[in-house]
Every structure is written in C-alpha cells, then in structure tokens.
Amino acid sequence: MHVIVCVKQVPDTTEVRVDPETNTLIREGVPSIINPYDAHAVEAAVSLKEEYGGKVTVISMGPPQAEEVMRRSIAIGADEGILLSDRNFAGSDTLATSYILAKGIKRLAEREPVDLILCGKQAIDGDTAQVGPGIAVRLNIPQLTYVMKIESVDIENREIIVHRKLEDKRVRAACKLPVLLTVVKDINEIRYASLPNLIKSARYKPNIWSQKELELDIQQIGLKGSPTSVSKIFAPPQRGKGEIIPGGQDSPDEAAGLLVQKLLITKIIANK
Numbered sequence: 464m465h466v467i468v469c470v471k472q473v474p475d476t477t478e479v480r481v482d483p484e485t486n487t488l489i490r491e492g493v494p495s496i497i498n499p500y501d502a503h504a505v506e507a508a509v510s511l512k513e514e515y516g517g518k519v520t521v522i523s524m525g526p527p528q529a530e531e532v533m534r535r536s537i538a539i540g541a542d543e544g545i546l547l548s549d550r551n552f553a554g555s556d557t558l559a560t561s562y563i564l565a566k567g568i569k570r571l572a573e574r575e576p577v578d579l580i581l582c583g584k585q586a587i588d589g590d591t592a593q594v595g596p597g598i599a600v601r602l603n604i605p606q607l608t609y610v611m612k613i614e615s616v617d618i619e620n621r622e623i624i625v626h627r628k629l630e631d632k633r634v635r636a637a638c639k640l641p642v643l644l645t646v647v648k649d650i651n652e653i654r655y656a657s658l659p660n661l662i663k664s665a666r667y668k669p670n671i672w673s674q675k676e677l678e679l680d681i682q683q684i685g686l687k688g689s690p691t692s693v694s695k696i697f698a699p700p701q702r703g704k705g706e707i708i709p710g711g712q713d714s715p716d717e718a719a720g721l722l723v724q725k726l727l728i729t730k731i732i733a734n735k
C-alpha cells in the first residue's frame with residue numbers, strides 16, 4: 464500500500480502574529496514545526512505500513528527550509544520526502560496550494576500507484592481546512608474529513624473503514640480506495656523516533672520538484688493564481704467577565720426566578 468501524507472511547515476504557535484500592513488505572517492523569531500495534525504497523519508501512515516506493508520511518502524509545498532518537516536516525518540518512519548519548492552509558488556492561497564500539491568501527487572502516482580492520501584484536519588496558521596478537500600476534488604477521488612480512527616483496510620477489495628469525529632456524533636464510513644482522509648489528533652499518539660530513524664532523518668535530503676518539473680500552469684500558482692486576498696486580520700474583542708447571581712443553589716425554581724429578575728432589570732427581556 465502506498466500512502467502519501469501532505470505535511471506543512473508552520474510557525475510554532477497557535478497565536479499567529481500578522482503584519483497589519485501586509486496581512487502576512489510575521490515569521491521572525493518564531494521557530495517552525497511540522498503542522499501538529501500532519502504529524503498525526505504521518506504516524507497513521509506509518510502504522511498502516513506496519514500493519515499492511517507498503518510505503519509512506521511525504522509531500523510538502525514550501526520554501527527550502529521546509530526540508531525540516533520532511534526530516535521530522537522520516538524520524539517518525541516515513542520512507543521518502545518530496546518538497547515542491549519554487550519562487551513562483553510564493554503567495555499561493557488554498558486554491559493554488561491544492562493545485563500544486565495535486566500535481567505533485569499525480570507525478571508520484573505515475574511512478575507508483577497511490578492508495579491513500581492523508582492530510583491534517585487543518586494547518587494551525589492558515590486554519591482554513593480547505594487544502595485536503597481541494598486536493599481530493601482536483602484528483603477526482605472521494606474524501607473523508609475529521610477521521611479519528613482507521614478501523615481497517617481491505618487491500619484486496621480496495622476498501623477502507625474509518626470513524627469520523629463530528630461535533631455531536633461519530634460516523635463510521637466505508638469508502639473505496641484511493642481516498643483522501645483528513646485526520647484529527649485523536650487518531651493516535653505520535654511515537655518517539657527510533658535511533659535508526661533519527662540517524663536516517665539527520666542525513667536526509669528530500670527530492671525537490673520545481674514548477675518546470677511539475678509542468679504547472681503559471682496562471683494557477685502563486686499570487687497570480689490566488690483569487691483569495693485576505694483584506695484584514697484581527698483578534699475579536701475579548702468577551703466581558705461572566706456574572707454569577709448569588710442564591711438559588713438548592714432550588715431550580717428560585718434560580719430561574721433570580722435569572723428572570725436579572726434579565727428584566729437589564730432589559731434583555733420585557734414584562735408584558
């Protein structure tokens with residue numbers, strides 16, 4: 464089974480600071496890490512390889528320093544890394560990013576058929592959760608999002624069964640391969656890297672593919688190929704402190720009465 468995992472390098476913080484003038488990320492002084500959801504996706508792929516055999520390839524679109532997330536993936540147990548890197552990719556939104564990644568995956572699939580594509584639920588900087596579904600649409604394959612468990616893979620019948628974590632329910636779904644899954648953190652615990660994998664990862668150099676090698680349409684990549692423009696980014700105003708109304712602990716009726724009184728006084732409701 465050949466599993467591809469999309470991994471993104473992100474700033475090591477969920478509180479992304481944005482330049483108010485340019486609306487771009489302030490990366491100075493912020494170390495980079497593998498997107499945490501993507502590390503869980505790599506772990507899931509490596510576990511599948513251990514159970515069913517095969518190979519795990521990680522793919523990333525980013526600047527040359529994104530090599531680091533490839534090395535982190537190799538340390539977890541991935542076999543190969545492909546970095547899609549080219550100055551022309553800069554400024555890509557999710558539409559352009561999914562185009563570039565889908566082209567990279569297609570090229571990989573020509574070399575070796577792909578059974579499963581794993582992505583994180585979302586990236587902790589852009590936070591859109593659009594890239595995984597975007598890749599699936601571009602490759603014309605099904606997608607299952609918010610996967611919290613891979614129950615089984617039937618390689619002979621080319622079918623996978625997964626559990627999806629939705630807000631108020633769980634969904635058990637079966638799907639034919641190839642399929643794209645986006646995963647949540649509940650899917651697994653990430654292992655500590657073994658010594659051989661650590662040694663391999665320290666020396667690892669991924670293959671780098673550029674725009675020319677991928678034969679990409681220049682109109683669909685970078686700023687030119689990105690219809691989204693982020694006009695303003697701001698933190699929402701902090702909510703005021705809650706108020707605890709004293710009394711009514713032992714009687715729901717009394718508590719409801721006190722609450723109604725408060726709502727009347729503050730004119731949130733009116734007495735008719």
Ligand SMILES: Cc1cc2nc3c(=O)[nH]c(=O)nc-3n(C[C@H](O)[C@H](O)[C@H](O)COP(=O)(O)OP(=O)(O)OC[C@H]3O[C@@H](n4cnc5c(N)ncnc54)[C@H](O)[C@@H]3O)c2cc1C
Nearest residue numbers: 469470471524556557582583585586589590591592593594
């Ligand atoms: C504050 C902010 C707001 C933004 N808002 C928008 C917006 O509204 N619309 C828009 O189109 N773009 C937006 N962008 C740009 C967006 O960050 C890029 O398009 C980015 O490359 C992908 O989007 P994402 O980070 O939201 O990824 P998500 O879609 O959240 O990522 C989901 C998964 O896709 C995979 N993935 C994503 N990017 C890569 C990559 N480069 N390489 C490999 N795998 C990857 C990973 O598996 C990841 O877990 C915004 C950027 C910032 C900083």
